[in-house]
Amino acid sequence: MKKLIVGNWKMHGNAAMAHALAESVAAAAAASKADVAVCPPATLLTQVVGWLIGAKVKTGGQDCHAEAEGAHTGDISAAMLKEAGAAYVIVGHSERRAAYGETNAEVAEKAAIAMKSGLIPIICVGETAEQRKAGREKAVVGRQVKESLPEGAVSSHFVLAYEPVWAIGSGRTPTPEDIREMHAHVTAVAARHTGLTADKICVLYGGSVNAANAAILLAIDGVGGVLVGGASVKAEEFTTILRAA
Ligand code: PGA
Secondary structure, three states: OOOEEEEEOOOOOOHHHHHHHHHHHHHHHHOOOOEEEEEOOHHHHHHHHHHOOOOOEEEEEOOOOOOOOOOOOOOOOHHHHHHHOOOEEEEOOHHHHHHHOOOHHHHHHHHHHHHHOOOEEEEEEOOOHHHHHOOOHHHHHHHHHHHHOOOOOOOOOOEEEEOOHHHOOOOOOOOHHHHHHHHHHHHHHHHHHHOOOHHHOEEEEEOOOOOOOHHHHHOOOOOOEEEEOHHHHOHHHHHHHHHHO
């Protein structure tokens, strides 16, 4: 499977920065063997899609609502993202689980409507520092995977992202052996839940991926790619990560 490198810009940037970044990413993606996507803030999505016409870079949303439409002030539907040109949507990011109390069941609903709308959901899971300290990381993440995958997600049109909460934005990452073990676990749980074979399931690693550690992380058995936050809004960092893939 080709590696998938996704940049999650979070709530960063403006049009000038996004334009320059999109052009750098497009140039680096042309020379990379990996599949590449960037997830800009929703207000920049249409412009970024325009700047990436003809480039080997897809785009994604950072969240979508679980319903198709309705009275949900401030929310964005999967169909809206699709119409804007997105191919992916991140769902269940730990920042949203923490700040908005998103549950596994809601994440599964979001993933389901994303798939129905023709988007590939990037379903995020990951344990907190306390859960790892208590030795509960596999139980927690396994349950998140099982419950966040939509019922009947039998096609391989979804991506999972293992992002330990304590590794996000902290400069810390699990050991390669811990990542290998967790990716094998996530893949096994997803395979059992969907009936897909392991080779059809893509599990990204996310959490403090940067230019210096990307090659090591991408070489770990079972790592299908990386979901990059902070380093994805720095052109030089992100393009180095693309070269590492
Ligand atoms: P980070 O964020 O790369 O800044 O740690 C990753 C993420 O939140 O997806």
